[in-house]
Amino acid sequence: MSDSTSFTKIFLAQIKRDLLLGVVKRNEWLNPIVFLVLVQTLFPLALGGSPDLLENIAPAIIWVSALLATLVSLESLFRDDFEDGSMEQMLISASPFYVFTFAKIICHWLLSGLPLVLICPLLAMSFGIKPDVLPVMLLSLLLATPVLCCISALASALTLNARRGGVLLSLIVLPLYVPVLVFATGALSQAAIGVSPAGALYMLAALFIFALSATPFVLSAALKLSLSDA
Amino acid sequence: MFEAIDICYQRGGRRLFAGLSFKLGQGQALYIKGENGAGKSSLLKLLTGVSQADQGDVLWQGKSIRHDEYAFHSNLLFIGHKSGLNIHLNALENLAWYQRIDNLEIEQEHCKDIFKALGLYGFEDIPVGKLSAGQQRRIALCRLLFSKKRLWVLDEPLVSLDQSGVQLFQSILQNHLMQGGMLVFTSHQELMIEDASLQSIDLGDYKTDSSETRE
Numbered sequence: 207m208s209d210s211t212s213f214t215k216i217f218l219a220q221i222k223r224d225l226l227l228g229v230v231k232r233n234e235w236l237n238p239i240v241f242l243v244l245v246q247t248l249f250p251l252a253l254g255g256s257p258d259l260l261e262n263i264a265p266a267i268i269w270v271s272a273l274l275a276t277l278v279s280l281e282s283l284f285r286d287d288f289e290d291g292s293m294e295q296m297l298i299s300a301s302p303f304y305v306f307t308f309a310k311i312i313c314h315w316l317l318s319g320l321p322l323v324l325i326c327p328l329l330a331m332s333f334g335i336k337p338d339v340l341p342v343m344l345l346s347l348l349l350a351t352p353v354l355c356c357i358s359a360l361a362s363a364l365t366l367n368a369r370r371g372g373v374l375l376s377l378i379v380l381p382l383y384v385p386v387l388v389f390a391t392g393a394l395s396q397a398a399i400g401v402s403p404a405g406a407l408y409m410l411a412a413l414f415i416f417a418l419s420a421t422p423f424v425l426s427a428a429l430k431l432s433l434s435d436a
Numbered sequence: 437m438f439e440a441i442d443i444c445y446q447r448g449g450r451r452l453f454a455g456l457s458f459k460l461g462q463g464q465a466l467y468i469k470g471e472n473g474a475g476k477s478s479l480l481k482l483l484t485g486v487s488q489a490d491q492g493d494v495l496w497q498g499k500s501i502r503h504d505e506y507a508f509h510s511n512l513l514f515i516g517h518k519s520g521l522n523i524h525l526n527a528l529e530n531l532a533w534y535q536r537i538d539n540l541e542i543e544q545e546h547c548k549d550i551f552k553a554l555g556l557y558g559f560e561d562i563p564v565g566k567l568s569a570g571q572q573r574r575i576a577l578c579r580l581l582f583s584k585k586r587l588w589v590l591d592e593p594l595v596s597l598d599q600s601g602v603q604l605f606q607s608i609l610q611n612h613l614m615q616g617g618m619l620v621f622t623s624h625q626e627l628m629i630e631d632a633s634l635q636s637i638d639l640g641d642y643k644t645d646s647s648e649t650r651e
Contacts, residue, residue: 212539219536223522223529230524230563291518298484299537300510434487 216301220309221316227286228317234282235317238275239325245271246329257334264333265394272322272347273383276354279318280379281372283362284310284429288436297433307429308422311352311359319351335398342397342407346390349410356417356425357382363428367435386413437461438587438618443492445478452478453642456492458635465609465619465629470639476622477517479639480591483620484514496587513585517592519576523565527556527575530564534579542582550581554604569596580608588612590621 228235249267253260287293296306326347327340335343361378365371393406437459444454452475460466470476481487483494485501485508494501496508521530528547535542551557554574564572573596580588588609594602606628609619613633621627 215539216537219533223525223533226529227522227524286522286524289518290522291516291520292522294486294514294516294518295520295534296537297486298509298512298514300506300539301537434481 213301213305216299217305217309220296220306221313224310224313225316228313234279235321238278238318239321241278242271242275242322242325243329245274246326247332250332261334261398264330264335265391265398267333268326268330268343268394269387269391272326272351273354273387275322276318276351276358277376277379280358280362280375283314283359284366288366288432293429294433297430303426303430304422307359307425311355311418311421311425314359315352315355319355322351323347339394339397342393342403345407346393346403346410349407349414350386350390353386353410353413353417354383356421357386360421360425360428363425363432366429366432386410389413437495437497438620439495440483441493441495443479443482443489443494445475445482445489447475447478451643453639454491456637456639456642458637460618460620460635462616462618463613464633464635465613465621467627467629467634467636468620468622468639469636470622474639474643476639477591480514480516480589480620480622484512484589485509511586512589513579513583513587514589515576515579515591515593517595519564519572521564521572521576524563526563527551527560527567527578530575531578531582535582538583538585540582540584550578554578554581555600570598570601573597574601577605577608580612586616587618588620590619592622592624594623594625594627 246267250260284293287296297303299306323344327344330340330343358379361375361382364378365375368374389406389409393403393410396403396406439457439459441457443456445452456479458466468476468479478487482489485494485505488502496504496511499507501508521527525533531547548557551560554577556571556574556578559567559571564575567575573593577593593605597605602625609627609629613619613629
């Protein structure tokens with residue numbers, strides 16, 4: 207029956223399948239994390255002994271490396287499902303397509319966003335960031351990484367039919383990442399100098415709500431387009 | 437009742453077919469013939485609602501499949517030339533996903549019996565990508581045995597099956613038709629289905645002169 211319990215069931219089935227695939231294909235989500243850790247540990251080493259400079263540019267380094275890390279695994283997000291025909295099967299199943307796309311976004315975040323949320327505050331210690339900035343950082347990461355996942359999923363869906371869409375993908379994604387970058391680093395810098403970061407965090411929260419509520423539908427439309435064209 | 441009314445489809449400025457209609461009742465099968473590139477798979481995409489025709493409509497129980505997607509899709513089982521199986525997951529994991537999205541409860545024992553019947557017993561915990569093409573096909577066709585759906589749309593179901601596979605598969609189809617199910621399929625090999633229930637369409641007959649429609 208097409209009621210909410212069966213939607214939840216299908217949503218969970220899809221999450222379970224994708225997490226199972228995450229276990230099998232560990233490289234795909236470990237790669238970005240290793241990349242992030244490398245970038246963020248190399249910066250303090252390269253900048254040498256200047257703690258003030260390091261503390262000032264820490265928000266920028268943390269966020270830029272986090273943004274670039276999400277680009278690493280982007281292309282493969284829908285690739286398998288698209289090529290092996292599973293995506294078609296989701297489209298013609300009895301439940302609405304957006305249940306699947308929503309599950310895909312959540313799973314993408316669990317595998318590529320959540321690790322960033324957990325690791326960045328740890329690495330931030332090496333930049334000499336003050337402990338009282340850490341809660342703001344955690345909150346900004348929690349609000350911003352789902353937005354990044356939504357944007358990247360959308361771009362990845364739109365370029366499915368373009369062979370070697372990698373370059374195109376980065377070009378679509380990066381301008382859309384900019385607002386997130388501006389508000390997230392803004393929040394951190396404000397917190398670092400003791401000003402209330404509330405304004406920037408509210409903006410991030412607004413982006414978060416907008417992205418999560420609109421993307422499943424837009425993503426379904428984009429994927430349908432790719433499927434009917436293939 | 438599954439019917440198509442006057443569908444036309446063109447792709448990349450080339451008309452693949454035009455004015456195609458058929459009507460399929462309970463227990464009937466439709467065999468779509470055509471040369472390579474005639475548009476068989478494209479037609480199946482239109483019939484399953486993955487893509488949309490330029491003209492004409494596809495009806496399920498008298499209603500356009502666009503308008504009542506739920507009623508149509510809850511009765512449709514489509515297996516395309518892409519298997520729909522993830523190569524990193526094993527047969528059981530793949531089928532478990534299909535069972536959940538199709539809202540079916542299947543007991544382990546029954547599952548085991550079906551695997552034995554299909555000669556897949558002992559292979560169920562190997563990632564699908566490591567199995568042979570014929571075995572992958574058999575796993576995809578497993579879905580037919582679990583299915584309670586009334587309309588089956590199959591694209592080249594016999595490809596890479598061996599002789600015993602083909603026979604097994606034909607008996608599954610016969611059974612489905614006898615129970616009042618409907619079937620649409622494409623194939624380059626002959627399928628043994630009783631003439632009384634079989635219609636066939638040759639896409640070559642619906643092809644209009646392609647030079648005149650080219651812009």
